[in-house]
Amino acid sequence: MAEPRARASSDARTIALLGNPNVGKTSLFNQLTGLRQKVGNYPGVTVERREGRLSAGIGDLSLIDLPGVNSLAARAPDEQVAVDVLAGTQAGVTRPDGVVVVIDASRPRRGLFLTSQVMELGLPTIVCLNMVDEARRDGAIVDAGELEEVLGLPVVGTVGTKVRGVRPLSEALSTGALGMPHEDRLVDVPGIQGLPSPSPERWARLREVVDAGDLADHEATTRYTWVRSVLDRVQSQRNATRGGSDRIDAVLLHPIVGPLAFLAVMGAVFQGVFALADAPIGWIESAVGACGQGVGSVMPDGLFSAFVVDGVIAGVGGVLVFLPQILILFFFIGLLEDSGYMTRAAFLVDRPMRAIGLSGRAFIPLLSSFACAVPGILATRSIEDRRERLITTMVAPLMTCSARLPVYSILIVAFIPQQTVLGFLGLQGLVMLGLYLFGMALGALAAFFIDRALRRAGLQSGILEMAPYRMPGVRSVVIRLWVRGSQFVKSAGTVILLMSIVVWGLMTFPRTEDVGDDPVARAEAQANTAAGRIGKFIEPAIEPLGYDWRIGIGLLGSLAAREVFVSTMNVVYAVEETEDEGATARGVGRAMDRARWDGSDRPVYDLATVLSLLVFYAIALQCLSTVAVVYRETGSVAWTVGQFAGLTALAWLCAWLTYIVAI
């Protein structure tokens, strides 16, 4: 490749990666930085901030992976962040010393459009033609030397999915081979004169003039005219062929086979998150249990030991237990995203999802929420539209997650009669199915209304590029898993741990000494704790739903995790715990059946109370882990609190209506 025209100083320290979505920029970033990366959010916006250090011993160079953008004209938050970082006006980020524009070598048109914009910002720039191997295979040859000539900027070719393939770029960066854009190479938008030389000021001034004169159409068209003239010089061949990819699409997007294949893929993803995660979750639980026992046996019995074992170790276990589902889900998402199937899946279900104000992109996060809302909400990151991401996050907890199942099954088995309806349908199964459908219907309604309320908060075009299929790179998928997993543990994990310790404290203090293993004494001790007192205190609030204070304790305990309801009930009803889980469960069922309101013979669990409790659990956000993740993902106290309060109020209302109707 030709010698770059201008060299920037070789002490460049921070370099930004800029590119359209789907050009393999993140794979390139992962390849360059390996595990040495930090992922977070830019303050105040839910735009992902990714930074890493360049590997391969190049010295002190850090990379910023900017969000994938279509334009720098800043109509979306992602674009705003990209411009602010490049202009040096993003809080907490110093202006990078240079920028790499990543362009898809097979389809350079949109990338060149973006290049024409970034050149105006006056940063040392290098153009990276990514996936040159695919371009060569598909017959789209871009003459890199000629492109350097036309742009007046250095150009390198890379294969972002291969370790060796990124070497041209890392070498160029290490020698500081970036070029400052020349003023005479910029796109001349007719009618706009007197702009300063390339700099953030020039870009800001240009935007002002364009907005004031309503020239946005004119500007975009002029840039594409320029792109065409550039391509006429550097592209000897026609556009890339998509033979192989077209043959796959003929099947996967076939009017009949396509939806069936979609169902099969989604079924596999769901099964993976739901079932594959089961074994590792069991290992984590028993490892945490063993660890707690080990620590408990060496520490002197007492408050501190209880704090360490039941508070801290159990709390850490409560964080780690999410990892199998998160990692399995993100493994699948990584494969689907990197292979290109994700946009096909979104294409196939876009129309049905639109009925409730969402798009095809929201499908996988909501599907995963049937296993657990925590990985589901983390998965909303693959939704590009900010508003849609928010709506999906808000309704995800209404999907029936697996933590609700123990609660449902204990209530259904104990109180719903085992009879058949219409000759072949089991009533118990019907109630379970009804609860699933109820959650979905409420989720759809909630999405519809939140969408209505947020209308005009920014038009969404819903345009997605359907890039050709591509073999996912193993390294990129693995790095992504590691980053996601460690990020969850570090950010949401700490909040979850803290909250679970608080709940443990409520369930433990004030403590009755020397309870021993006597179930009745344990039940009395439980009633005396803060949670027990709160349970009694809130009894008037939950009595209209048909719950006494003991159920109130169960509701509080559930905040740590919904399934804790069952073990709390074990304690509250003084059930003898045995090794046999089935027997314990039956014991709880019988104890609930015997439960009476204080000072009367009226059974607590009549059918109305049970139905009301089922409805309450179907709706209420009885899961502090979800709250923690929502807070971390939205970065907004208002939305987090609003969601919790809203779902609790809705749960109360629906449970009350159920109770009134059923009684």
Place this chain on the structure above:
Amino acid sequence: MIKPYDIALSDLAAGAGGTVVTLEGDPELRVRLLEFGFCPETRVRVVRRAPFGCPLEVEVGGSRFSLRAEAASSVRIRHG
């Protein structure tokens, strides 16, 4: 001005194509479409439609996009 021989991209059958004449409708959507490369004088082609008829897979400038019918209806094209 919409000339009588101009039709909307959303009206094309799968496999049919044409040349972009102009964009109309919401200004923000118009600029978005331009940024994706739906410029006047550019060739476009509907590759296929999703089940239920929407969105459309549209090819322009060597790239393919999933485009909702509303967005596609603001792209006026000359058939053929």
